Amino acid sequence: MNIPAFTLSRQIQEIGPAVEEAMHEVVNSGQFILGPQVQAFEERIAQMTGTGYAVGVANGSDALYLALRAAGVGPGDEVITTPFTFFATAGSILRTGAKPVFTDINLDTFNMDPDQASARISPRTRAMLPVHLFGLMADIDALRQHYAGVIIEDAAQAIGATLRNKPAGSVGDLAAFSFFPTKNLGAFGDAGMVTTTNDQWATMLRSLRVHGSRQKYHHEWLGINSRLDAVQAAVLNVKLNYLAHWTTRRQQIAERYRQGFVERRVSDIHLPSVPQGFSHVFHQYTIRAEARDRLSAYLKDRGIGTTVYYPLSLHLQPALRDLGYRLGDFPRSEQAQDEVLSLPMFPELTDQEVDYVVQQIAAFYQGG
Ligand SMILES: Cc1ncc(COP(=O)(O)O)c(C=O)c1O
Structure with missing residues (x-):
């Protein structure tokens, strides 16, 4: 795929x-x-x-x-x-x-x-x-x-x-x-x-x-x-005119990812959390994984595109160096930049595609 x-x-x-x-x-x-x-x-x-x-x-x-x-x-x-x-x-x-x-930030919600x-x-x-x-x-x-x-x-x-x-x-x-x-x-x-x-x-x-x-x-x-x-x-x-329908589909895809990871007992990644009282429209489906870079390379080899939003926190951006911040100032943001991985997410994604992504991530953690 x-x-x-x-x-x-x-x-x-x-x-x-x-x-x-x-x-x-x-x-x-x-x-x-x-x-x-x-x-x-x-x-x-x-x-x-x-x-x-x-x-x-x-x-x-x-x-x-x-x-x-x-x-x-x-x-x-x-x-x-x-x-x-x-x-x-x-x-x-x-x-x-x-x-x-x-x-x-809060690491669960970003x-x-x-x-x-x-x-x-x-x-x-x-x-x-x-x-x-x-x-x-x-x-x-x-x-x-x-x-x-x-x-x-x-x-x-x-x-x-x-x-x-x-x-x-x-x-x-x-x-x-x-x-x-x-x-x-x-x-x-x-x-x-x-x-x-x-x-x-x-x-x-x-x-x-x-x-x-x-x-x-x-x-x-x-x-x-x-x-x-x-x-x-x-x-x-x-x-x-299509937005409500697209949003529902994004939420269904997110739920299918979540259920798939639970069923396959993938416990090495943090899934997006949706606190009580909030509805998430999943512009991105962003997980956290300690082995992020290896995981993304593994998925790429199997035809799955992923993206890192965002690889460098703003306090560490050269353009903002005059603000005087340093590495270590915002540890959660720095952890997020090292661990986040956004999985495929768009309303036209099929259930089969979602299942394939879950399957490949499970295979990565279960030794390929
Ligand atoms: C969080 C956030 N703020 C601001 C912007 C800026 O929007 P635009 O690209 O339309 O200028 C974007 C999108 O690119 C964004 O994701």
Whole structure:
């Protein structure tokens, strides 16, 4: 068998014609940036998340940056986040002139540990930026018990996830989504969204994405060019119709992995945990294995693709060396970077493929 870690080709076979038709309509309309397709998509995301406001932007990184800006984060401020995430989380904080203050993760969930985070709060703390990594929400309810300030969700990987029945995007004061093509809801290019329940921040976001302007050619503050393209919104409007079905299938695949490992008594790996009250949308199915590198090479030889998200924690990235962190500062994040392995996960994966992956992992631990 040949099983990629991820592929879009099967999905495109399924939905290609509907997407092409929607793209064609945009071409014929001549309206390529913002416009009715973008507005319709914004309204649907606002409704789905129950936030009231959703502002389409060019990508998830800008969504984070603009959410921080709308909340007034800037030079001299600190923003608490985790080092075990994609670079954009911390990069966006630095773009505002503020400083990322890292706090370690919980190794079972890969998300911010609320108790540790509370110990990082200082008079300069202006916001917290927890990440819903791999499709599982960070425990924002617990963070709220420690911190009364602004909480911004990095929901890039978690559309459709819930925390005690509250959707990702609705629990923080603001949230950033990415529709990068490989995300659970992916465009045919870059796209992003900020959600908020605060109408003043929504107005600010709409201005910041067009160079800080509410009235054309009048600029009240410094913004950027970060608008959502109509073609991407048209693609996303079609794909959003499938999201619930795709999410269910991801959850079924995760359950099949779990049951398979239990049945074959594979006890040398840590499986993703889903704490009570959380629903996981499995953007990734990420296990931890001490023998990670040998396991991934073994699987590769047997036609199974895997990926390491993320091989180097942000506090150890050369680009962030000026923050002054060192090896040893965040031991759980460092352990995760050495042990994580994301197994094939996409809705079109077949049961036979899942079983084959389980079988090969069992064979690795049972001596090949
Ligand atoms: C956790 C996280 N934050 C932020 C981003 C940035 O999103 P984008 O690639 O759309 O800029 C991504 C995705 O790439 C992500 O996974």
